[in-house]
Amino acid sequence: MSAQLIDGKAAAARITQSVKQLVEQRVSRGRRPPGLAVVLVGHDPASEVYVRHKRIACDYCGIVSKAHYPNADISELQLLTMIDELNADDEIDGILVQTPLPAHINAETIIERIRPDKDVDGFHPYNIGRLALRLPTLRSCTPYGVMELLAGIGETFHGREAVVVGASNHVGRPMGLELLRAGCTVTTCHRFTVNLQQWVQRAEILVVAVGKPGLVSGEWVRPGATVIDVGINRMADGRLAGDVDFHSANERAAWITPVPGGVGPMTVAMLMKNTFDAAEARSRLADGPR
Secondary structure, eight states, X not given: OOOEEOOHHHHHHHHHHHHHHHHHHHHHTTOOOOEEEEEOOSOOHHHHHHHHHHHHXXXXXXXXXXXXXXXXXXXXXXXXXXXXXXXXXXXOOEEEEOSOOOTTSOHHHHHHHSOGGGOTTSOSHHHHHHHHTTOOSSOOHHHHHHHHHHHHTTOOOTTOEEEEXXXXXXXXXXXXXXXXXXXXXXXXXXXXXXXXXXXXXXOSEEEEOSSOTTOBOGGGSOTTOEEEXXXXXXXXXXXXXXXBOHHHHTTTOSEEOOSSSSSHHHHHHHHHHHHHHHHHHHHHHHHOOO
């Protein structure tokens, strides 16, 4: 029996359609459309593709996208000044700084400069902390998207054993917090984990987000598990591959995300939702108590 595919493209389309309708309703109430500032430093080809996809999604949803393309030699101080200006711009509800940044710029310093209520990537320590306290505001887009995919297939969470492979600040750690908040018993594996296979074999819900093609063998997958492969790796022959060996995992899992077409589209969709939510929150704050 082959696993059922979790269609991230279809799920993302439903979410962006919903955001589009919400934006139209917002504008019909006399509000301006949400505004998203996208900052891309330099000319990294992969980053340019990601930014283009995000701007296309903005256009579809009716979100005003304002792009900023500073040269790769911009100083950290100059970039921080740009962030300050966007923080102060009342027509900007969300600020996205595309990573990776040039080596001379500290990404965490830049992320922490973004106002938490405009941090639509969900990377700011304030927003991660809110998630840890089970009081989420703007949630990290990729883990948020994974939770939407799991909900879409009717996944149950209470008491389920979840294993997250990867402990990055932007995916692995908030992913573990999302699953914990949902009621799972969560194990996070990382580069110091001994005998990764034994932990993967326990997982009823397995999320792999490392960036190493084929890191997890399908033979490790627990029969009937739900497998979420966050990895997107460009192979030498040009094809895209995930962190999980898809063909062997497909024979054991109950549900599995393909690469491409699984988690990737959800990240952009949740960015659109975060941007709308940020705009609505700022509007409520401006209105004050009623």
